Amino acid sequence: MADQKHFVSMNPDTFSEGGGLIDDVNVVIKDAIFCMTDYQGKMQVEQPVAKVTFDIDGEETEQYYSVGDRAKFAPSEDGRHIVQVGTAEKFTKKSKFAMLITSLVNCGMEKSKLEDGDIKAMVGIGGHVMRVSYANTMKDSKKDDTVLVFDKVDTWPGDGKGKGGKKGGTPKAEPETGAGNSDEIRSEAEGLVMELIAGADGGSIKQKDLLIAATKSDKLKGSQNKKGLVSLITDDKFIVRKDAPWTVENGILTL
Structure with a gap:
């Protein structure tokens, strides 16, 4: 008996997240490996990346994070580490993978878990992610690029079963030793934002660029x-308010 063909539905209700530009969702990292990719033919030669598989409401989607030039780095055979193949010994802070890891550290990830470079240390992390822009330094780039990073972590590996994340919206902050609530931290967050505005080119900064800055x-x-601090500077209610010591217009902050 011939195998029965299974046709794909065109009903929008059946569509999954896929590998597109996911943003502002709760996720769980189900898997992470280092590999080579040509970004579906968009590049002439393959480049080393971190492929991170996110679970969102039971649907899995893959995101690729650049780690550096193929002349400097290559994935290990098991995909768990990056091997030095050139003179470079460190990831550049401008790589998307470095931005992702930095966001996790800012959310409380212990740096000691990252020392040996095993990407599997990320598997099981659950929290909220958002897409932020950053200046693309490629010569042929005429616009800012974006990267998906964490602004809040709810679950670390070993904390629970790592259920899938939820779609839509920033989760409500959970109480934690007054984080994001005390006058002291609010004052510190205000000082941080004002410092970022003052230090930005032209004395202004896009709200979506605050976290990366x-x-x-x-x-x-x-x-x-x-x-x-991270919780507050990514909170619309904190940034866009009448009594803030800065002005927000069309998503741009000025003093």
């Missing part, structure tokens, strides 16, 4: 309240 700030790196 903050990851480069010594004020955030040296703070004992990283979680609270």
Whole structure:
């Protein structure tokens, strides 16, 4: 008996997230490996990337994060590590993978779990992700690029069973030693935002660029309240409010 053909439905209700530009959702990292890709033929030669599989409401979607040039880095045979093949010994902070890892550290991930470079340390992390823009330094790029990063982590590997994330919207912040609630942390967050605005080109910064800019700030790196600060600077209610010491117009902050 011939195999029965299974046709794909065109009903929008059956569509999955796929590998597109997911944004502002709750996710769980189901798998992560280093591999080579040509981005579905968009590049002439394959480049090393981190392929991260996110679970959203039971649907899996893959996101690719650049790690650097193929002349410098290559995935290990088992896909768990990046091997040095050139003179470079470190990831550049401008790579998308570095931005993803930095966002996890800012959400509380222990740096000791990252020392050996095993990407499987990310599997099981659950939280909220958002897409932020950053300046693309490629010579032929005429616009900003975007990268999907965490702005809140609810579950770390070993905390639970790692159920799938949920679609739509930033989750409500859970109580945690006053993070994001105390006057002290709010004041610190205001100082951070004002510093980012003042240090930006032209004295203005896009709201969606705050998180990436903050990851480069010594004020955030040296703070004992990283979680609270990240929670506040990514919160619309905190940024867009009448009594803020800055002005927001068309998504751009100025002092």
